[in-house]
Amino acid sequence: QKEVEQNSGPLSVPEGAIASLNCTYSDRGSQSFFWYRQYSGKSPELIMSIYSNGDKEDGRFTAQLNKASQYVSLLIRDSQPSDSATYLCAVDSNYQLIWGAGTKLIIKP
Amino acid sequence: ETGVTQSPTHLIKTRGQQVTLRCSSQSGHNTVSWYQQALGQGPQFIFQYYREEENGRGNFPPRFSGLQFPNYSSELNVNALELDDSALYLCASSLGGPGANEKLFFGSGTQLSVL
Numbered sequence: 002q003k004e005v006e007q008n009s010g011p012l013s014v015p016e017g018a019i020a021s022l023n024c025t026y027s028d029r030g031s032q033s034f035f036w037y038r039q040y041s042g043k044s045p046e047l048i049m050s051i052y053s054n055g056d057k058e059d060g061r062f063t064a065q066l067n068k069a070s071q072y073v074s075l076l077i078r079d080s081q082p083s084d085s086a087t088y089l090c091a092v093d094s095n096y097q098l099i100w101g102a103g104t105k106l107i108i109k110p
Numbered sequence: 111e112t113g114v115t116q117s118p119t120h121l122i123k124t125r126g127q128q129v130t131l132r133c134s135s136q137s138g139h140n141t142v143s144w145y146q147q148a149l150g151q152g153p154q155f156i157f158q159y160y161r162e163e164e165n166g167r168g169n170f171p172p173r174f175s176g177l178q179f180p181n182y183s184s185e186l187n188v189n190a191l192e193l194d195d196s197a198l199y200l201c202a203s204s205l206g207g208p209g210a211n212e213k214l215f216f217g218s219g220t221q222l223s224v225l
Contacts, residue, residue, distance in 0.1 A: 005152070033211065044112075044200055044216035045153070089152050091211075096166050098143075098211050100152030 003028045003094045007101035016110050020077040024090030024101055027071065033093035034066055036075045038086045039103065045089055049075065080108045112136075114203050116217035124225050128189045131220045133201035135182040141165070141210050142184045144176060145200040147219075153200055159184060160208045188222075196224045 004027045014020040022036075033052055037045035049064040051057045051073065057064045063076040073092075077084055087103040113136040123129050135142050141160045145153035155168035159178035173189040182203070188195060198221050202214035 009150075035211075044219050045214075046112075046216070047213055050212060091152075093211050096208065096211070097155045097158070097168060098153075098214075100154070102150065102152045 003092075003099050005090055005092050005099050005101040007088075007090055007104050009102055010105040011107050012104055013107045013109055014080050016080060016082060016108055018080055020080045020084065020106055020108070022075040022077075022088050022090075022104050022106065024073045024075075024092075025071055026073070026090075026092045026094075026099070028092065028094040028099070029068075029071065031092045031094050034064070034073045035091040035093075035098070036062075036064060036073075037089040037091060039089055040086045048088075077106075082108045082110055084108050112215040112217065114139075114201065114215050114217040116199075116201055116220050118220060119218065120221045120223075122223045122225065123191050125191055125193060127191050127224075128187065129191060129222065131186040131188075131199050131201075131222070133184045133186070133203075133217055135184065135201075135203035136215060137182055139182060139203035139205055139215070141204045141206060141208070142178055142182075143202045143204075143211075143214065144184075144186045145202065146170075146195075147198040147200060149197075156186065158208075165208045191224045193224050196222060198222075 051064040090101040143158040144156040
């Protein structure tokens with residue numbers, strides 16, 4: 002059974018600090034990795050995608066991938082209250098996305 | 111606004127009944143995927159359709175079936191509803207070909223409650 006694991010949280014971070022979200026996956030053959038944000042009662046929206054080892058930056062967001070350790074992370078710099086949401090890690094495995102259960106992030110003003 | 115619409119938004123059914131959920135994708139999005147999201151869980155892949163053919167299926171029984179139409183609309187049908195089928199059902203469209211998951215555009219979902 003291919004799996005994606007995330008700490009369910011909640012992760013509480015002060016406004017303006019860096020939020021660090023982590024994800025591990027079991028399928029060594031996976032090549033595509035995604036972070037989605039889901040506000041309560043809403044559908045997921047794509048924040049970042051990453052395909053190769055290393056860091057990928059987009060504004061306040063940085064995705065990090067380490068295929069050898071089967072580990073993906075998302076850093077959010079200068080956290081804002083509007084970043085409070087559940088962050089879902091998704092891994093492409095044999096043409097389907099396997100999703101983690103999500104980490105609930107709370108940004109405290 | 112993703113351009114993907116789902117109907118109905120909420121639905122209440124009783125065990126053993128059948129249900130049809132609908133999704134309308136953006137024009138040009140040939141691939142549509144359906145997901146089940148239970149409370150507090152991540153989405154679970156049900157199946158994917160590409161140009162009206164089922165392209166892949168997750169670990170769901172045959173009572174979950176689907177259709178995709180040439181006008182970029184699609185349906186998810188569930189027969190013999192069970193209590194555990196209560197969940198948020200999401201459809202997601204994408205521009206790419208079979209297995210394309212690079213950027214999914216999600217609808218707002220249908221919340222199904224089975225009593």
